[in-house]
Amino acid sequence: MRFPSRIARPIAVAMCALGLAGSAAAQGNATPWPVKPIRLVVNFPAGGAADTLARGISPTLSEALKRPVVVDNRPGANGIVGGDAVAKAQPDGYTFLLTSGGAVAIDPFLYKKMPYDPLRDLTPVASVALVRVYLLVHPSLPVKTLGEFVSYVREHPGKLSYGSAGNGSTPHIAAEMFKRSGGLDAVHVPYKGAAPALGDLLAGQVQFMFDPGPGLQYVASGKLRLLAVASARRAPQFPDVPTLAEAGLRDVDGDSTFGVYAPAGTPPAILERMNREINQALSAASLQESVRKLGGTAEPMSIRAYGERQIADRARYGRFIRQAGITVD
Incomplete structure (x- = not known):
């Protein structure tokens, strides 16, 4: 039945009003978030860079969200254990992952079979x-400069050992880049995280490692010696410390972006809220100081920019891993 225009117009207005009212009612009836504690899984042991960052942002997030944000360490298999736990968690906004860039950008190229797909099952x-x-x-090594160290490794093939946070971790891949670029031979000793590897370096059980920051606190006291940064450019915290490229070791770039992920399917509104609160937390002087002590840089980004960064890192690391033929059983 067709209504005259003088009647149709009020009906249309009324229907729009009902639609808006229904939408508002639906939003009003929607379950608020958050209403309970939030679990922030760290897929590496306590004391490492990921753990330090998680414990740095959790108090600020707790205050902003008015709910506890509890750090839950789930180490194992180079981050796969914790990553899998989050990938299989309910996408309800109460489980998140704070992980290294390597666990997302490197693991898929090293392990023939993973229990989850970081690109499909996790969302930035x-x-x-x-x-x-x-x-x-x-400091027991008779070297004080990067050039002396490279010469010493070259003169003692297979005699030095280096620790890493685990097979396929960013520190491990950086060391492989170092060895491949310089034609060097050293023995890899993988650990279950950067913290235990650092402990053995301090004890002299291994002679060197590529450290993601926690070891820098021991440099001033002379317990460890800092020779270089495995980055495309010098670190602002250490302007006098050279890059490996400056010693002729090209294509050694171990930078990675640590960040937060959620199970795929988590509502976009929750993702946007968490992104906004984390970016705000990164502006706190206390957190920036924690990042600075790790030798890193706070990197607030939009969700889209962060996803693009991880795709770029994945391509860069994947290319090197294929060329070097690195695999993990």
Whole structure:
């Protein structure tokens, strides 16, 4: 039945009003978020860079969200154990992952079979920090400069050992880049995280490692010696420390972006809220100081920019891993 225009117009207005009212009612009846504690999984052991960053942002997030943000360390298999736990969690906004860039950009190229697909099963939420890796050596080595160290490794093939946060971790890949670029031979000793690797470096059980920041605190006291940064450019915190490229070791770039992910399917509104709160948390002087002590840089980004950064890192690392033929059983 067709209504006259003088009647149709009020009916249309009324229907629009009802639609708007229904929409408002639906929004009013929607379950608010958050209403309970939020779990922030760290897929590496306590004491490492990812753990330090998680414990740095969690108090500020708790205050902003009015709910506890609880850090839950789930280390194992170079981040796969914790990553899998989050990938399989309910996408309801109460489980997030704070991980290294390597666990997302490197693992898929090293492991023939993973229990989850980082690109499919995890969705980017927010970048936290650009984390660099630094070449640290035990002071028992008779070297004080990068050039002396490279010469020493070359003169003692297979005699030196280096620790890493695990097979396929960013520190491991940086060391492989270093060895391949310089034609060097050293023995890899993988650990279950950067913290235990650092402990053995301090004890002299391994002679060097590419450290994602926690070891820098031991440089001033002479317990460790800082020789270089495995980055495309010098770190602002250490302007006098050379890059490996400056010693002729090209294509050694171990930078990675640590950040937060959620299970795929998490509502976009929750992702946007978390991104906004994390970016705000990164402006706090206390957190920036924590990142600075790690030798990194706070890196607030939009969700889209963070996703694009991880895709670019994945392509860069994947290219090197294929060329070098690196695999993990």
